[in-house]
Amino acid sequence: MEAEIIGLIIGIAVLTFFTRFGFALILKKTKISEKWNKWMAYIPIAVFTTIIVPSLLAPNEELELSIQNEYLIAGIVALLMAYKTKNLAGTVIIGISIIYILRVFLGF
Amino acid sequence: MKMPKPHKAFVDGLKAVTPLALGVASFAIAYGLLARKAGLSLFSLTLMSLLVFAGAAQFLTISMLISGTPFILILFTTFVVNSRYLLMGASLGSYTRKWGTRWQILLSFLLSDESYALTISYFTKNEPNKYYQLGVSLGLYIEWAIFTVIGGFMWSFSGDPQTWGLDFALPATFIVILVPMITTWKHTTVCLTTAVLSIVGLVFLPTKWYIPFAAVLGTTVGGVLEFWKRK
Numbered sequence: 001m002e003a004e005i006i007g008l009i010i011g012i013a014v015l016t017f018f019t020r021f022g023f024a025l026i027l028k029k030t031k032i033s034e035k036w037n038k039w040m041a042y043i044p045i046a047v048f049t050t051i052i053v054p055s056l057l058a059p060n061e062e063l064e065l066s067i068q069n070e071y072l073i074a075g076i077v078a079l080l081m082a083y084k085t086k087n088l089a090g091t092v093i094i095g096i097s098i099i100y101i102l103r104v105f106l107g108f
Numbered sequence: 109m110k111m112p113k114p115h116k117a118f119v120d121g122l123k124a125v126t127p128l129a130l131g132v133a134s135f136a137i138a139y140g141l142l143a144r145k146a147g148l149s150l151f152s153l154t155l156m157s158l159l160v161f162a163g164a165a166q167f168l169t170i171s172m173l174i175s176g177t178p179f180i181l182i183l184f185t186t187f188v189v190n191s192r193y194l195l196m197g198a199s200l201g202s203y204t205r206k207w208g209t210r211w212q213i214l215l216s217f218l219l220s221d222e223s224y225a226l227t228i229s230y231f232t233k234n235e236p237n238k239y240y241q242l243g244v245s246l247g248l249y250i251e252w253a254i255f256t257v258i259g260g261f262m263w264s265f266s267g268d269p270q271t272w273g274l275d276f277a278l279p280a281t282f283i284v285i286l287v288p289m290i291t292t293w294k295h296t297t298v299c300l301t302t303a304v305l306s307i308v309g310l311v312f313l314p315t316k317w318y319i320p321f322a323a324v325l326g327t328t329v330g331g332v333l334e335f336w337k338r339k
Contacts (some may be wrong), residue, residue, distance in 0.1 A: 005152050009181050012169060012186050013159035021216035027201035035335070041328025043199040043323075044228055047192045048286040050304040050322040051154040051164065051221070054310045057280045065309060071120050071276065077278045082287040092131040095280035099273030 070108040074098040121243020124226050125251070129248040131281030132222065132248060133255040135163055137171065137273035140259020141266065142270075146173045150260045157256040161220060161249055163278060165189050176197040184315075195327065196224045203236040211238055218245035220252075226287045294333045302326030 014083045056075035057063060067073065081087070102108040120330045125132075135176065136157075143153035148170070156166055165186045197220060204212050216240065223245040230240055266272075290299055305325050309318025 001147070002149060002152065005148060005173075005180070007157065008169075008182065009152065009159060011179075011183050012156075012165065015183060015187050015194070015206045016160050016162050016165060016190050017217055018192045019187065020197055020219045022194055023197035023201050024204055024212045024216050027205050028339055033140070037202060038334045039327065039331030040199040040202075041193075041232075042295075042327045043195045045184065045227060045286065045289050045295055045298050046302045046326030046330065047323045048221070048225070048282050048289070049299050049326060050240065050306045050319055052194070052279055052282050052286060053303040053306045054318060055282075057307060058310055063307070064159065072250075074276055075279060075283070076271075078283045079287065081285040086288055088127045088281065088284040089130045090279045092134060092277055092285050095276045095283075096134065096273040099276045100271075103271060103273060 043051040068108065070099050073102065112237065112240075117239035118243040121226075121240040121245075122241075122247045122318040124230070125222075125247035126242055127230060128222050128226075128248070128281060129251060131277045131284075132163075132251055133282070134274050134277035135167075136252050136255030137259035137262065138272075138277065139167055140176075140256045140261075141263050141268070142167065142170045143256075144260055144263035145268065146170045147175075150257070153260050154253065155258055157253050160246070161192075161218065161252060162186075163252070167275075167278070179208045181311060187243070187318055192323055193223075194219075194220060194324055195203055199228060199229075199239075200224065203231055204238070204241075207238045215241055215245060218242075220245070220248055221246050222285070223283065225289075227291075232291040263327065294330060298326055301329045 009066075052075075057065065059069065059071040064072070074095045077082050077098055079093050081091045081094060085091070133271075140153060143156070143166075144150075148156075154167075160166055161239055169182055169186060169191060172185065177185075199216075200219075204215055207215075223241070226244045227241045230237075230244075234240075247261060286299070302325075303320050306318050306322035309321040311322060
């Protein structure tokens with residue numbers, strides 16, 4: 001078991017490294033035009049939105065658009081807090097606390 | 109613009125990590141706990157943090173191990189999830205290419221969502237600096253490794269991390285990273301379109317394919333808006 005897991009970890013590590021290094025390698029050889037840079041400026045917003053939205057609306061891989069979805073509730077509060085305060089630690093603490101209260105006391 | 113000294117830039121990078129520290133630590137602990145639940149040894153879960161260093165992918169791998177997913181599918185899914193690093197690598201590539209292969213390998217290995225967010229916002233406002241990126245990346249790497257081990261140790265007396273809500277640390281951190289980035293109507297449009305695309309992808313595409321799908325198309329929407337306005 002242990003040996004297999006270590007094999008899997010090394011496999012994931014190699015794949016992950018090449019996704020991180022892939023474009024660095026390609027771009028070393030090619031010039032990037034100003035236009036591409038403008039396009040690529042939208043990468044951070046698109047990438048983070050892609051990670052966040054499904055994690056809130058479908059925490060268990062299936063769309064859960066209901067008030068029974070604790071991720072959605074905590075996520076909306078976190079969005080409002082992030083917008084108003086930009087305070088990372090505060091937002092994380094409040095978010096985790098909401099999830100904890102909903103799960104432990106309200107049986108979500 | 110004056111270039112700060114390497115030492116100063118490195119320390120600035122380390123300092124920039126502090127606001128993110130709590131979110132990263134919580135998520136690292138959650139990963140450590142979950143990994144023990146899946147039956148991983150302290151050695152394996154630490155090795156994974158040191159070699160892979162990708163919170164979302166590691167968390168996902170552990171969940172898949174718990175549900176008995178075949179290894180080949182785990183490998184494939186982590187690749188799809190990590191496909192966003194291709195985009196991040198491309199976006200940082202125009203800066204890192206000047207610094208030589210060794211630096212590129214090192215900084216690529218240490219690339220994470222958080223280090224990318226901090227680095228790209230610094231690079232757009234200041235003179236791009238490899239020592240700054242190294243400070244950010246290394247700070248996050250070391251923190252991730254340490255709190256992963258702590259999570260692994262905590263397993264014997266704390267139980268399931270899901271009860272504690274620690275799994276929410278990652279989305280919460282990403283939310284605070286994303287929201288301040290949105291400053292123009294074009295940003296808002298890209299964010300909302302990507303949100304819809306990611307849900308469409310989630311519903312209609314297999315496993316995690318919505319990630320490359322929505323990230324690439326969302327970026328393209330931004331590019332089109334930019335290009336169309338400049339004409």
